[in-house]
Amino acid sequence: MLATEEDILGQAEAWKKSGRGVAIATVVETWGSAPRPVGSHLVIDDEGRFLGSVSGGCVEGDVVTQAQDAIADGKPRMLEYGVADETAWRVGLSCGGRIKVYVERVD
Amino acid sequence: MRFDLLRAMNAERRARRACVLVTDLATGAQRLVGADDLAADPLAEALDRQLRMGKSASIEHDGGHYFLTVQAPPARLVVIGAVHVSQALADIARMVDFDTIIVDPRTAFATDERFPRTRVVAEWPDEALPAIGLDRYTAFVALTHDPKIDDPGLHQALSAQCFYIGALGSKKTHARRVERLAAAGFSQDAIARIHAPIGLDIGAVTPQEIAVSIIGEILLSLRKKPLRAEKAA
Known part of the structure; x- marks a missing residue:
């Protein structure tokens, strides 16, 4: 199934309604050649299921982990990714851009 | 994000109405602003601009840092x-x-x-x-x-x-x-x-x-x- 922006926030609502812990990650700023535009969403549940994207698949793994922490402690987080990271080959953007991602729990 | 705001946003989209979710990035506080309530909002100018472009954006206003999640109806x-x-x-x-x-x-x-x-x-x-x-x-x-x-x-x-x-x-x-x-x-x-x-x-x-x-x-x-x-x- 192709996930549209509509499916993504609709899914967040459905997951929450069914009793799961849910977090929403949103691209809030981009610099350079970022793969997904500002406003793109990734929704994550407490078992690590996710829908949507905040990059071309480069940093989603890390966002999902951070989102599960946010579901656990309820604190929003601001994450930043770029090629300058030491671990760029693992959780960075190969395209050379930089992005900021806001992660918040649905309460 | 408050669950009631998420539900309201989804309802607005299904009804083909434009709206903006304002998030204060320092405190996490949020409000949902419909197209009709735009003029009365302290961020009216920025909200109007982003809604016209149909683009979400980070903005600064009076020393505050906000994120605007803009939701235009699906084409x-x-x-x-x-x-x-x-x-x-x-x-x-x-x-x-x-x-x-x-x-x-x-x-x-x-x-x-x-x-x-x-x-x-x-x-x-x-x-x-x-x-x-x-x-x-x-x-x-x-x-x-x-x-x-x-x-x-x-x-x-x-x-x-x-x-x-x-x-x-x-x-x-x-x-x-x-x-x-x-x-x-x-x-x-x-x-x-x-x-x-x-x-x-x-x-x-x-x-x-x-x-x-x-x-x-x-x-x-x-x-x-x-x-x-x-x-x-």
Whole structure:
């Protein structure tokens, strides 16, 4: 199934309604050649299921982990990714851009 | 994000109403602002600007740092004519996330069998379109070649604020269409909004290729420049 922006926030609502812990990650700023535009969403549940994207698949793994922490402690987080990271080959953007991602729990 | 705000945002989108979720990035505090409440909001100017562009953005205001999640209604495609090109068009439009509605009074064409995954309305355009409600987030395409069916649809699309209007037919066919629309009282400026011959000039031959050229032209209108209705506003 192709996930549209509509499916993504609709899914967040459905997951929450069914009793799961849910977090929403949103691209809030981009610099350079970022793969997904500002406003793109990734929704994550407490078992690590996710829908949507905040990059071309480069940093989603890390966002999902951070989102599960946010579901656990309820604190929003601001994450930043770029090629300058030491671990760029693992959780960075190969395209050379930089992005900021806001992660918040649905309460 | 508060669950009630998430539910409200989803409800607004389903109702084809624009809204903006404002998040204070320092405190996490949030509010949902509908298009009607815009003027009274402290961030009215920024909200209005982003809503017009249909783009989410980070902004600074009075030392605060906010994120605006802008939700414009999903783009919609209304097609007059349940013809061969429309079948391909409906499939491609679904892939690029348009809600598509096909209108054709000819019940032999307007069948669920021919359009298994698309809403089909077997009525005349002048009956069907008021209920569908053409708006500035709608692309309108007339594909029947038959003035009896296409023209009433075009009248409504020109009177609404559709961001794209296209009509199938050769230059000759379109010249006659222009004469009829002028005779019906539409101005040259209004008539000039119609893309005809329809579609980007990619040398399309098959119905599928014509559908690609039409979708390409619609996306060009949607993404490359401000919506026409907004430029005029």
